[in-house]
Amino acid sequence: MRKTVLIFLTGLSLIGCGASKNLVPASKMTMLTTIDLVDVVDDRVKVSIDPGAFTSDKVSFFIPKTVPGTYSEDNYGKYIQNFRAIDYKGNELSVSKSDDNTWDITNGKNLDRVTYEVNDTYDTEGEVAEAVFSPAGTNILKGENFMLNLHGFIGYFDGLKEVPYQITISTPADLSATTSLAKKVTKAGVDIFEASRYFEVIDNPILYAKSSAESFEINGITVNLVLYSPNQVYKASDLKDRMQKMMDAQKSFLGEVNSTKQYNILLYLSTSGEDDASGFGALEHHTSTVVVLPEQMPLDRLEQAMVDVVSHEFFHIVTPLSVHSKEIQYFDFNNPKMSEHLWMYEGTTEYFANLFQIQQGLITETDFFKRIMDKINNAKRYDDDMSFTVMSKNILVAPYKENYANVYEKGTLINMALDITLRELSKGEKGVLWLLKELSKKYGDQVPFEDAALIGEITTMTYPEVGEFFKTHVIGNAPIDYSYYLSKVGLAITEVEQESGYFLNGDVPYIDVDQDNNNAIYVREGIALNTFFIDLGAKGADVIKAIDGVEISLETIRPIIGASFGWSPDKEIQMMVEREGQQLILTGTVGTPMVKLETIVPMDDATAEQVALRNVWMKG
Numbered sequence: 001m002r003k004t005v006l007i008f009l010t011g012l013s014l015i016g017c018g019a020s021k022n023l024v025p026a027s028k029m030t031m032l033t034t035i036d037l038v039d040v041v042d043d044r045v046k047v048s049i050d051p052g053a054f055t056s057d058k059v060s061f062f063i064p065k066t067v068p069g070t071y072s073e074d075n076y077g078k079y080i081q082n083f084r085a086i087d088y089k090g091n092e093l094s095v096s097k098s099d100d101n102t103w104d105i106t107n108g109k110n111l112d113r114v115t116y117e118v119n120d121t122y123d124t125e126g127e128v129a130e131a132v133f134s135p136a137g138t139n140i141l142k143g144e145n146f147m148l149n150l151h152g153f154i155g156y157f158d159g160l161k162e163v164p165y166q167i168t169i170s171t172p173a174d175l176s177a178t179t180s181l182a183k184k185v186t187k188a189g190v191d192i193f194e195a196s197r198y199f200e201v202i203d204n205p206i207l208y209a210k211s212s213a214e215s216f217e218i219n220g221i222t223v224n225l226v227l228y229s230p231n232q233v234y235k236a237s238d239l240k241d242r243m244q245k246m247m248d249a250q251k252s253f254l255g256e257v258n259s260t261k262q263y264n265i266l267l268y269l270s271t272s273g274e275d276d277a278s279g280f281g282a283l284e285h286h287t288s289t290v291v292v293l294p295e296q297m298p299l300d301r302l303e304q305a306m307v308d309v310v311s312h313e314f315f316h317i318v319t320p321l322s323v324h325s326k327e328i329q330y331f332d333f334n335n336p337k338m339s340e341h342l343w344m345y346e347g348t349t350e351y352f353a354n355l356f357q358i359q360q361g362l363i364t365e366t367d368f369f370k371r372i373m374d375k376i377n378n379a380k381r382y383d384d385d386m387s388f389t390v391m392s393k394n395i396l397v398a399p400y401k402e403n404y405a406n407v408y409e410k411g412t413l414i415n416m417a418l419d420i421t422l423r424e425l426s427k428g429e430k431g432v433l434w435l436l437k438e439l440s441k442k443y444g445d446q447v448p449f450e451d452a453a454l455i456g457e458i459t460t461m462t463y464p465e466v467g468e469f470f471k472t473h474v475i476g477n478a479p480i481d482y483s484y485y486l487s488k489v490g491l492a493i494t495e496v497e498q499e500s501g502y503f504l505n506g507d508v509p510y511i512d513v514d515q516d517n518n519n520a521i522y523v524r525e526g527i528a529l530n531t532f533f534i535d536l537g538a539k540g541a542d543v544i545k546a547i548d549g550v551e552i553s554l555e556t557i558r559p560i561i562g563a564s565f566g567w568s569p570d571k572e573i574q575m576m577v578e579r580e581g582q583q584l585i586l587t588g589t590v591g592t593p594m595v596k597l598e599t600i601v602p603m604d605d606a607t608a609e610q611v612a613l614r615n616v617w618m619k620g
Contacts, residue, residue: 059108064333077101134279145209179206249360264288269295284313312353329448342392347411369600382406428616489614490606532593542577
């Protein structure tokens with residue numbers, strides 16, 4: 001996932017997963033599921049599931065608490081209402097809830113079916129403190145689009161995650177479906193899909209929408225790009241060439257790694273309105289990814305966002321979709337046990353998403369150095385004294401969950417240091433990609449590794465120094481000296497001063513919006529402020545209440561930012577801020593905003609060996 005990962009695999013036997021002995025044999029059961037996308041009332045969709053016969057009086061039904069790759073407890077059961085259990089005579093059975101996601105049904109031997117209504121998550125993202133990440137969420141907009149991340153619509157009965165599902169969907173005539181889920185029947189107003197087990201259901205999202213689509217071939221993989229743009233700002237054809245070039249470069253980078261013949265990219269462009277998606281990024285699956293981005297983005301930024309986001313998701317075919325632990329293979333949707341290897345699942349994937357672009361000539365060395373420096377600076381916002389394996393194992397609870405986003409920052413840097421170390425010790429022959437390929441050969445998508453044994457196995461496959469690196473910086477809590485590893489490839493971190501905008505430095509804002517505080521505008525913490533804010537006396541976390549007498553809100557700050565591009569250095573300004581409960585008036589001239597930034601540059605005295613190691617690291 002970027003914020004992203006759907007990490008789970010096929011091929012588990014019913015016996016191996018401990019199926020209940022109180023059920024009719026699984027070979028005789030199929031979950032007959034119906035979803036009605038036509039009769040939609042108040043943005044609610046009706047769902048019915050007929051499981052077959054039970055031989056036990058107590059039956060439990062679950063909607064997932066969490067799904068692999070999201071690393072958060074989203075409690076999708078909170079979006080279910082009017083749950084009913086119906087017996088064979090059409091009467092309601094007694095139902096009780098033991099938590100947000102579990103319904104316990106009495107007299108289960110008489111259970112014919114369950115029915116319920118589903119609310120979507122996009123409508124509530126601005127209303128709850130911990131909203132469901134949009135690419136893992138759901139949308140219901142009658143006649144326009146339905147984002148069916150099926151873990152939000154379809155549940156499972158206790159002990160029956162491994163039985164087949166047949167999903168019948170009543171569909172509006174003018175909306176087309178895109179999914180990797182196997183389709184059994186398509187006829188007027190009805191689509192019927194089949195899945196071999198519950199994981200296959202949730203591993204294959206469906207987008208019903210008035211969308212545009214493009215397809216292309218990449219070394220034996222058919223890629224389908226489907227784009228929903230509510231105001232028809234963009235079409236799939238606008239992104240096809242860039243996506244094809246990017247994915248061709250990915251395949252060239254990966255070489256013989258190949259785990260799918262088809263890959264679907266479901267791109268949902270949000271209006272960014274109050275009742276639309278606001279969590280931008282992607283969630284990957286075995287043969288598809290769901291991407292959510294704002295429709296307002298200019299084409300060049302949309303293209304680059306798609307390159308960065310989709311490349312991350314596609315690299316998940318290596319890890320964890322191929323290389324993963326038992327915690328991933330036997331994932332418990334409602335009582336999850338997390339793996340300690342987020343440094344690999346997310347860190348390696350994000351590292352590859354940047355490394356392949358420099359190796360395949362999609363970005364310049366300067367671009368690559370800036371990306372690495374940004375990762376170093378971003379990682380400073382999180383707890384650098386926290387063991388990465390401990391954090392990963394406990395990522396669902398405080399204080400570790402607050403550090404989750406560091407898997408994309410420090411996780412990338414762990415892999416950079418590991419890659420440089422492997423290249424140095426192997427005289428340039430081995431790197432992190434080599435390591436992942438070797439692990440993939442050993443395990444593959446059907447054989448999970450023991451969580452606690454992986455780092456020892458990596459050490460055995462490589463060098464004692466690699467084991468010491470993990471012991472010190474990944475299992476241990478010692479911060480990494482990135483300058484030390486960069487110096488091995490003839491690079492140094494130095495400070496430079498450059499001109500910035502008043503409120504923005506390129507795409508990086510100096511201010512942000514606090515959605516939990518009435519959308520208050522505040523000065524960002526944890527970043528180097530420019531001289532405009534420093535000379536005024538502003539500090540990180542200051543809430544900006546007014547500028548030159550104009551009360552500041554989301555609506556009023558935009559024209560001020562626009563006007564700031566035309567400010568002259570001698571312009572006088574008055575800014576009212578709130579700091580620790582006190583209001584302060586800051587005054588001065590705006591000046592020419594400058595910012596001191598650290599940057600990565602080649603060392604003047606780099607040796608031939610250092611330059612050679614840099615070339616093999618960055619060019620492959």
